[in-house]
Amino acid sequence: MAIDTDTSITTSLLTLLNVSATKAGKRKLVEAEFIPAEKLNKRKSARFSEPEPTVSEDADTAGNNLEVVETMAQDEGPDDAEGGDAYELHFGLKPAVLSEATRASVDAHNWRTSTKREGKLGPTVLTMPESSKDPATNETPRIDILARLRTPFQSRQSKKNREQTDLQNDLLSTLSSRRDLYLTSTPLESRKILREAIALHAINHVTKKRRRVLKNNERLAHAAKANPNTEPPEDVQDQGFTRPSVLFLLPFRSAALDWYSAITSHTPPPAFQIENQARFTSEYGLPPGAIDKLAEADPGTYPRDHVETFKGNVDDNFRSAWIEKIYRKRKASKPSFVKVNLLMGHFRNADYLSSIEVLIVDQLDALTMQNWEHVKFVLSHLNKLPKESHDTDFSRIKPWYLDGHAAYLRQSILLAAYETSEGRALYNNSLQNVAGKIRTQRHWSPIEVPQGIEQNFVHFDCVSPKDEADKRFHHFTTQLLPAVLRSAVQSANTVVFIPSSFDFIRVQNYFKKHSGVTFTILSEYSTNQDISRARQAFFQGKKSFLIISERFHFYKRYKIRGIRNLIFYGPPDHPQFFTELLSYPFLDEGVEASDVTCRVLYSKYDWFRLERIAGTEAAAGLIKTT
Missing domain, CATH: 3.40.50.300 (P-loop containing nucleotide triphosphate hydrolases)
Incomplete structure (x- = not known):
């Protein structure tokens, strides 16, 4: 992983899922479109105007700005989670877990811990802010995934063995709590299974956030159409300062392809289309004609963990981002489909990290073998107030973003083959989620060495x-x-x-x-x-x-x-x-x-x-x- 010494920031892979609201004139809508007022430097009610004519799809990709021309999940229906939507409870307008008392406990490092077994995840340590309520000990595990994502996932799970299915379900149940999670020991045989589940959780987060934006767009458009002279609703804050809300931090380009495969496993054709796929795979895969010596080597030539880590493109010196845009294209009398757009881009400052709500750091053990200061640098810039406005409509920003409290709600997911002091320090000092954090434990047996030494x-x-x-x-x-x-x-x-x-x-x-x-x-x-x-x-x-x-x-x-x-x-x-x-x-x-x-x-x-x-x-x- 590398970071340039100029004002730009570089990590081995920054995967940003583009999910926030779009600018006027860049989106197709089924009904009347709400057009934001000119950008504001303070919070106030949104204004209205008549919808503009629909623009062509090509206009979406023109220029440097990445726009969502139309989104999925406009007609998702009611939330699936029983007892309230877990996303809204944590990332909604007024998060239940965010209070002055819980923030004070986090700032003062006043945590209380308890141990619990989380199914196939094994023994875990739950850490909660001292002032927070005790979690229910008999709460029933619940997976908070939208039906349209959960149903095909369960169909694919039916082809896996029971052990793998239970591991994925227990992981998704834990992630649905929106607590931070540190998997301190991820066996090689489980890594693909874990990636699939975490990728589903990330897509679910993107989709739910998008749904909220669309519903509020529709409310505002209907209100403006019914009575243009009335004040719009004031509870439409649904966005951050910038569009990216999910960040993947990885050590090698090959790891990007692994996560790409995990994400696209939940977005199969023909319902989904992938744009810029050829460019992405060419830049993050092996060059044409190149032979992967590790993958082609005879079994036993290299240790298995070495092959899994270093097969493929292991370049760790690049500056790029992977922007995923999910949106629905709708035409009269034709079936709708979802399109996913991949685009690698460059950034001149760290403002795009200001609105990250889900952080996924994979292969922490490999990152410690690179330059750990780069990891610390990226985390130090997460959820900071941006230096520029970025054409932001401040009337749509969630209050806790404006108050500088986003870091207290960010969910961080850390994965490592084994725990290091750097990883534990990151877990203890850099994760501030007021919903709490969970760390897995492992009992180690002595490692085998040649007998007699x-x-x-x-x-x-x-x-x-x-x-x-x-x-x-x-x-x-x-x-x-x-x-x-x-x-x-x-x-x-x-x-x-x-x-x-x-x-x-x-x-x-x-x-x-x-x-x-x-x-x-x-x-x-x-x-x-x-x-x-x-x-x-x-x-x-x-x-x-x-x-x-x-x-x-x-x-x-x-x-x-x-x-x-x-x-x-x-x-x-x-x-x-x-x-x-x-x-x-x-x-x-x-x-x-x-x-x-x-x-x-x-x-x-x-x-x-x-x-x-x-x-x-x-x-x-x-x-x-x-």
Whole structure:
């Protein structure tokens, strides 16, 4: 993922579903059309004018402005949810959960927690603002999806097994609460199933928001037609400052195609048409004639998680957005159909993030291997008051947008293969949903390693996370490394594996100046020639130490020969990396488990990583004994 240093913002993929009201003269209507007054700089009642003639469809795509010429769901009928529409209760004119007391609790980080099992999602932790009402413990799970979306989805579910269907239904039921959700462990075999359900939730959100806009348009048009001199209704605020309301934040272009497939699975032809599909697939897929070496490799050549992450177009340096426009084209005596328009565009400021109501961040674990500051940068600009008016009709903006309270209602959905400290910090500090937030839990078993290898976990004291990096470096350079260098056996054929890029550079500089031993490095910036030279020099014994960054292993997953001693400067984020590195010595002939040494340097702040390697119980014991 990349962000330019100029005023524009770049993420690996920003998927924005275009759902808000359109400007006058850009939309076909069945009945009289409401035309907004000239743009306002303050809130006041909307004005009326006679409808303009219908414009051609081509006018919708002309210029840089993205317009919805006509929408779906004008005749959806009553809301499906029993006991009131969950969308309206949370994102309506006066959200029931938004109050001064709940906002104060969120601002002061006054939360209360409880545990609960959410069906196939497993054990979860529910966090609610201290001042909010206790959720009903016997509430019946309910899926808040419109019938026209739910019915075909259920038809497709009938072809899945019961386990998959239950997982999707439990996920949709949880999402229907409009609480934030952090899925901290998403197995490979479940990711497609989860994407389909979350994509349905996003489309449902788009559709419901669009319905509200259309109903209010119709009310205003009828009121103006019945009596042009009367004041229009005042409860028609139904929009944000800008059109995009759903944001997908992803690490690679290939992930965009995965989500595209998930979304279009709910919008099949002939009822739906996709515009700009060829351009989208060409820019986010592989170039014509290109061969995906990972997908074509023999099974077992690369770990399965590596293949799933890096197959397809894995470019992470681009600036683009995917705008989806859903609208209905209606003609007399002809069946209606829905059209979806995909368009990649560029943005000059962060105002388009001001009205995001649903945030979906996928593959958090992969994003941590890129530049986490970019993720923090994007989240820091969500739901801020825009710097420009963007031709906004302020009489149609929801009051809580104008009050600057949108962040308290935004629903954030986070998905990760495993939990990291960065992800937990984001969950704890950046999610402000007054409806609450839910985090899944997992009990980890010890990871399998080659039998007979002695694993030595080396603890160092640290009382503050701010001092953790310095304390780790001090312990490594004054105690652990000198002990290794005093041994003739352990001071050769030794790999130092370093999770943090900052620590990697720091240790590399130390080896250059003070270690007095030969070494070589492998980092994510190493060229193919550098990699070949370093691996060969280490295997042949020309270099005693090999320093590897975790990002190198994440991106390349090379098998390293010649290892006899392993030093983990910190436990790796990905638990599979631990067992892989410990298995590499046995690539060489005649190596016994007793020939291999393993040291893991850790502190109490390595809990997430340690738990995935040693197991939940053993990790708790290691932390308690320190």
